[in-house]
Amino acid sequence: MNYKHSLTYLPYFLIPLLLLAALNYWNGLRTVETTVAAQAQNQLNSLAGEIDARLRNEQIDLTRAALSSSLKDLLVARKSTAAVNQSADNPTAASLPSQLFLNLTSVLKGRAHCSRLAVFDDKQHLVFQIERQQNPQGTDSFVVETTRSTITPPSLGNKQVALNNSILRYSIPVWANGPNTNAGTLVADLNLAEVMSDASSVLESSQGSESNHTTFVTAVDPTAKIIYNPQHDREGLLVSSALPEFLPIAEALTRNSAGLNHFRGTNGQDFVTAYSPLSAWNIGIAVGQDRSVVAASAHRWGMLGIALALVGGIGSTLIFASQFQRKSVGITRVEEGLTAIAKGKLDRIDLRSSDDARAIADNINIMTERLRTQIAREEETRQFQSFVRISAMLTHDLKNAIEALSLIVGNMERHFDNEQFRADALKSLTSATDKLRAIVLRLTKPLTSLSGEHPRPKSIDLIPIIKRVEAMTAESLREKHQIQVTLPPNLFVYADPERIEKVVENLILNALEAMADRNGKLTIEAGLTSRGAATFSIKDNGAGMTQDFIDNQLFRPFATTKKRGVGLGLYTCREVVEASAGTIEVESAEGIGTTFRVVLPSASHDSRN
Numbered sequence: 244m245n246y247k248h249s250l251t252y253l254p255y256f257l258i259p260l261l262l263l264a265a266l267n268y269w270n271g272l273r274t275v276e277t278t279v280a281a282q283a284q285n286q287l288n289s290l291a292g293e294i295d296a297r298l299r300n301e302q303i304d305l306t307r308a309a310l311s312s313s314l315k316d317l318l319v320a321r322k323s324t325a326a327v328n329q330s331a332d333n334p335t336a337a338s339l340p341s342q343l344f345l346n347l348t349s350v351l352k353g354r355a356h357c358s359r360l361a362v363f364d365d366k367q368h369l370v371f372q373i374e375r376q377q378n379p380q381g382t383d384s385f386v387v388e389t390t391r392s393t394i395t396p397p398s399l400g401n402k403q404v405a406l407n408n409s410i411l412r413y414s415i416p417v418w419a420n421g422p423n424t425n426a427g428t429l430v431a432d433l434n435l436a437e438v439m440s441d442a443s444s445v446l447e448s449s450q451g452s453e454s455n456h457t458t459f460v461t462a463v464d465p466t467a468k469i470i471y472n473p474q475h476d477r478e479g480l481l482v483s484s485a486l487p488e489f490l491p492i493a494e495a496l497t498r499n500s501a502g503l504n505h506f507r508g509t510n511g512q513d514f515v516t517a518y519s520p521l522s523a524w525n526i527g528i529a530v531g532q533d534r535s536v537v538a539a540s541a542h543r544w545g546m547l548g549i550a551l552a553l554v555g556g557i558g559s560t561l562i563f564a565s566q567f568q569r570k571s572v573g574i575t576r577v578e579e580g581l582t583a584i585a586k587g588k589l590d591r592i593d594l595r596s597s598d599d600a601r602a603i604a605d606n607i608n609i610m611t612e613r614l615r616t617q618i619a620r621e622e623e624t625r626q627f628q629s630f631v632r633i634s635a636m637l638t639h640d641l642k643n644a645i646e647a648l649s650l651i652v653g654n655m656e657r658h659f660d661n662e663q664f665r666a667d668a669l670k671s672l673t674s675a676t677d678k679l680r681a682i683v684l685r686l687t688k689p690l691t692s693l694s695g696e697h698p699r700p701k702s703i704d705l706i707p708i709i710k711r712v713e714a715m716t717a718e719s720l721r722e723k724h725q726i727q728v729t730l731p732p733n734l735f736v737y738a739d740p741e742r743i744e745k746v747v748e749n750l751i752l753n754a755l756e757a758m759a760d761r762n763g764k765l766t767i768e769a770g771l772t773s774r775g776a777a778t779f780s781i782k783d784n785g786a787g788m789t790q791d792f793i794d795n796q797l798f799r800p801f802a803t804t805k806k807r808g809v810g811l812g813l814y815t816c817r818e819v820v821e822a823s824a825g826t827i828e829v830e831s832a833e834g835i836g837t838t839f840r841v842v843l844p845s846a847s848h849d850s851r852n
Contacts, residue, residue: 712747787832
């Protein structure tokens with residue numbers, strides 16, 4: 244064999260195989276990055292949701308305790324006694340009413356709950372303090388102090404949540420005979436490090452052994468001081484001194500920013516870190532996944548692919564050169580097979596065992612099999628990305644449902660005595676529960692949810708839907724905002740009622756959020772266009788949007804101007820409206836406000852045409 248002649252054909256075989264191997268190598272590393280980043284983001288979302296739920300539950304339990312009649316009666320009696328005898332003493336531990344003692348100690352029981360609480364009268368004098376202490380046997384005991392407190396007296400009359408190092412302090416007023424008569428204040432301290440540790444352990448146990456990655460979890464306060472870290476000796480220290488490698492992420496959290504970044508640990512781990520602030524509690528959370536193990540595997544397979552490409556290229560060249568003169572049928576089949584591979588047809592090249600080109604065909608079949616495997620992995624990656632997308636959409640729907648429930652609950656203290664309010668609140672709660680049930684149903688049918696299919700539109704009356712959504716989301720805010728609703732008796736359109744209701748809900752909630760920092764005006768109108776099509780509009784006089792944001796980002800997924808938001812609301816609205824053969828338009832100016840106008844096929848108009 245003339246080896247110099249063989250070198251002439253070497254680039255034709257070696258370069259394509261090396262390109263395929265390099266592409267496989269690069270795609271493997273990209274898949275690792277995408278997968279680990281998605282895992283970190285999912286774990287961050289789960290942990291943030293768990294922590295937020297726990298802290299809100301603690302606040303709810305303390306609010307119930309502050310509203311209890313036993314505590315109110317004690318403070319009212321103390322106030323009456325003090326009015327007669329200015330030297331009235333604090334009650335002793337034994338003199339606390341048993342029901343009050345049980346109510347308050349139930350809030351303190353167990354790890355990751357409030358560790359101490361104190362009750363102050365309307366003069367900011369300590370009435371009593373209860374502190375949880377854990378016995379050597381692991382049970383809780385409670386110490387009642389009536390002469391001095393480790394908790395600073397709070398300001399009166401306002402519900403407050405304050406963060407001091409790793410201690411979250413709740414201050415809840417106790418009203419005597421209404422919201423204008425303050426009888427005292429209930430103050431409780433919660434150790435955030437305990438909550439973070441407990442929530443992290445719950446998250447790890449729920450994951451089981453599915454992931455062998457090292458996980459990094461840290462929480463910081465607005466001054467970049469560490470609230471929680473698995474290495475507890477770092478807690479209470481500034482990030483700059485205790486964990487300087489983490490400082491860029493900590494600084495982003497202090498600016499209320501969220502995102503993904505890389506963080507290299509002290510042991511050389513490369514953490515893909517997702518981070519996000521919990522603005523309601525003045526803390527920032529970061530969850531990192533170590534990509535080193537998976538990346539090392541991808542590197543090994545990538546180098547193996549390049550080595551196989553070299554071996555395959557050189558071997559194929561030698562065989563091709565030795566058989567070139569005879570122009571065998573086997574070489575022709577190999578050429579056809581390589582052409583098919585270049586066109587994307589990954590079929591096997593089958594030759595007889597006696598054919599001289601059989602070795603080349605076998606090597607190419609090995610590479611083809613690897614390509615088929617890689618394509619299958621890429622398909623799995625796309626399915627995973629689709630799952631992440633539907634998770635974000637369901638998160639957005641859950642956010643809207645929870646915001647509607649929050650509006651109802653937020654007005655209960657002021658309007659609960661109003662019978663009409665209770666009736667309306669019950670209807671709204673039932674509607675919100677049905678929406679949550681529908682979201683859960685979508686989770687039980689992932690193939691239908693991921694397909695993105697829209698039900699066939701049908702003739703519906705849009706007016707009851709608008710009224711129902713307005714009553715549930717905006718009606719309770721009339722004390723703060725001016726709400727103007729101008730609707731015809733009926734307005735029939737072709738659309739899916741469930742999806743179009745979500746469009747109306749998204750637009751109204753967006754308008755209310757735009758006016759959250761001011762007393763604004765919400766205008767809801769509906770009617771027919773000059774061409775007979777049905778239309779409705781939602782207008783606010785909030786902060787407005789720039790024309791650049793409207794042109795380049797407004798209706799794109801995951802684009803948002805909110806500090807807390809998924810960025811799928813308007814994207815979903817546009818998809819639903821266009822699936823109903825309609826259009827959605829926007830007019831906005833900074834400092835003036837925004838108007839969204841939706842045009843849908845009119846049932847009566849379409850029947851005439």
